Amino acid sequence: MGTGGVVSAVFSAMMDVIWSGQYTAIKPQRFLRLFASQVNACLADGHQHDASEFQLVLLDALHEDTNQVTKRVLFEQNYKDGSHILNDAKDYEKKSRLFSCSPVNKIFNLQTVSELSCSTCGEQ
Structure with missing residues (x-):
């Protein structure tokens, strides 16, 4: 690449x-x-x-x-229930550095996290 x-x-x-x-x-x-x-x-x-x-x-x-990563480590992003959203976000950040780390990422990479709830049943 x-x-x-x-x-x-x-x-x-x-x-x-x-x-x-x-x-x-x-x-x-x-x-x-x-x-x-x-x-x-x-x-x-x-x-x-x-x-x-x-x-x-x-x-x-x-x-x-x-990109300073020479051997990319692929990972899944299956954070399902949202009950540990902050820990999941930290886990994603840690794993993503094993895949991609560059000055461009350090400046422009953005991670957003949002919680959604069903308006009918309240499930997240």
Whole structure:
């Protein structure tokens, strides 16, 4: 998975140029060409696209390139009755780190937990 670090290296170089303050504007054509060849050609064709979709695909590519887990441990997410929701959430967080751990995950990964009850019988 990922691009073998290619996208993350070029993205990092582009960020260095942006933050250097040497230029008033940049054209990210090289990055977009690389993104098209390595990740998703449809989102790098020069046409207007949904920025949210581009962001998700870019973050996923950066995550895969920087994932520190070399041997992923698969796990089931069968937390059935909800009676131990906080413990289940902690268990999920612990197990997910054995599958996926990157700087992108550390910043953007979000876990939500909700309790639902049947309005008729009250069962959770």
